[in-house]
Amino acid sequence: MVEAVHTAVAGRVRYRVAGLKRAPELKKLLEFRLSRTPDVTHVSASDLTGTLLVCFNSGNTVEGLAGRIAAIVEEYRSHGGGLAPGDNPGKEAGWLDTVPGLTPAYEAIKGLFALGGEQPREPWHTLTPEEVLARFGTSPDTGLSAGRAREHLTTYGANLLPESQPRSSWEIFFGQFQSLPVALLGAAAGLSLLTGGVVDALLIAGVVVANAFIGYKTESEAEKTIRSLQTQVRPTALVIRDGRMSEISAAEVTLGDLVVLRPGTYVPADARVVAAHHLSVDESALTGESLAVTKTEQPLVGVDLPLGDRRNMAFLGTTVVRGRGSGVVVATGLRTAFGGISTQVREVGETKTPLQGRLDSFSRVIALAVLGVTALVVLLGLLAGEAPRTGSEYARRFTWARAAEL
Structure with missing residues (x-):
């Protein structure tokens, strides 16, 4: 077993x-x-x-x-x-x-994959560490109590970002037929079938179906690999609760948690830094800044400061590279800066990559070129007095011209 x-x-x-x-x-x-x-x-x-x-x-x-x-x-x-x-x-x-x-933490998380309650939105970077700690009832020495942490998890929801739904097998398979060359080949096979070219129609259909199965196998394996990689990554966080430092799942981190920041630590949520000793954080995943940003616990001036200038904040998805410190969690899940970007990306919807766009353009050019060559061959045959004697002969010329595209 x-x-x-x-x-x-x-x-x-x-x-x-x-x-x-x-x-x-x-x-x-x-x-x-x-x-x-x-x-x-x-x-x-x-x-x-x-x-x-x-x-x-x-x-x-x-x-x-x-x-x-x-x-x-x-x-x-x-x-x-x-x-x-x-x-x-x-x-x-x-x-x-x-x-x-x-555990009670799991009981709180179970069923909370939805957004949870509305989280407080304040200019945390303009407040002092004492004000932020008081706002959530967090002690600078003992952190949140276990009871308060469960209460916050129930109120605000789990610290999770929604995962994209994988495509079904049928969706991947039928997606192989959604291109102009395949549509033209299907039309050619249908025309051949209507004019008596059954063998030609079966050959073209066989090529199209074989191409679809190859594409399905490749894309489904890629989907499985991506999902497997996602399940292998289980981020954790170091937090102080009831005066004890413990490592918990990042999904269990909630508002008011006192997060310990050490070199190599993954920042599990947006946090207001309340203690910093030579603390530097790599924010390239969020802001694109290649150099590590030195953090401070001092309040900043300016409510609308850009994310990259909020030097007393540590954001979800960033990594501590040197120094040490601690921070109070002020936003989790979709309410984090990273979660906001994720929401905007989902609203845009699925778009084609530049490579896919260029391949589609190339396919259209090839299809038009083949149609032009087909018309030219038929015209030259007519001018030379070699007109096809039956409709099936016209269909056969059109069919094999389409097959050349694949």
Whole structure:
């Protein structure tokens, strides 16, 4: 059921778990349960490959973790989680709702993938650290209390950005037929069929379908690879709650959390810096600035300062490169600066890349050129007294001219 496939690196093991493929609920359960196992430092499961990566300290063993994973999988199956879609149609809610022992943080996150309540919007960079801390009831020494953190998670929602929906298999397949050359080939095949050229029509249709299957295979594999890479990245954050520093999932970070900023740390949300000691942050992912920005805890003047000039703010998606400090989270999810950009991109909709645009233009030029050559060949044949004797002969010339495009 559970097989350790990579154990060469001490403290790091990859398991192959039977039943994990195409089981997103089992994936979530494994990650949440194992991440709360003592001395486990990192967990990443993939329901695409059916594998589970676990990093752990000396308090655990490969065999012990395998037993723990097997117990979780058995519990999952005992609740009917292993049923295929449609085998249990009367079950409307996810079975995870009935599993005891999940942490309060997960209970708060579950179902909060929507936007949550409205978050306060203030010019945080113009306020002093004391004002920001007081606004959220955060202590500079002990951070938020666990109870207040759960309350904020329930009120404001999880710290998540909505993921784009992957295209369905049918959408990818039928998308292969949405081009001018393929449309002309289809017209040629239809014309051949109407004029008695059944063999020609079948040959053209075979070429078009084969081309579609090749395109479908290539694009579907690319989609799976992208989704697999997304599931492998599980950012975490260092926060201080109830006076203790702990590493939690970035999705559990909420307004008022006191985030610890160290070299190499991923900034999990927009935060007002309240302590900075030679702190520098790489903001190239957000502003395009190639040089690291030195941060300060002092308030700034000017409500409408550009993001790049707000030197007392740390933004979601940026990375600490040197120094140390801490910040109070003031925006999460779509309310962050990065989330605002994400919203604008989604509103624009899906657009073609420059390469796709040039390929479409090239296809139109080729199609027009072939049509012109076809007309010229027919005209020269008429002038030379070699006119086709039947409609099927006209269709055959048009058909093979279209086939030359592919």
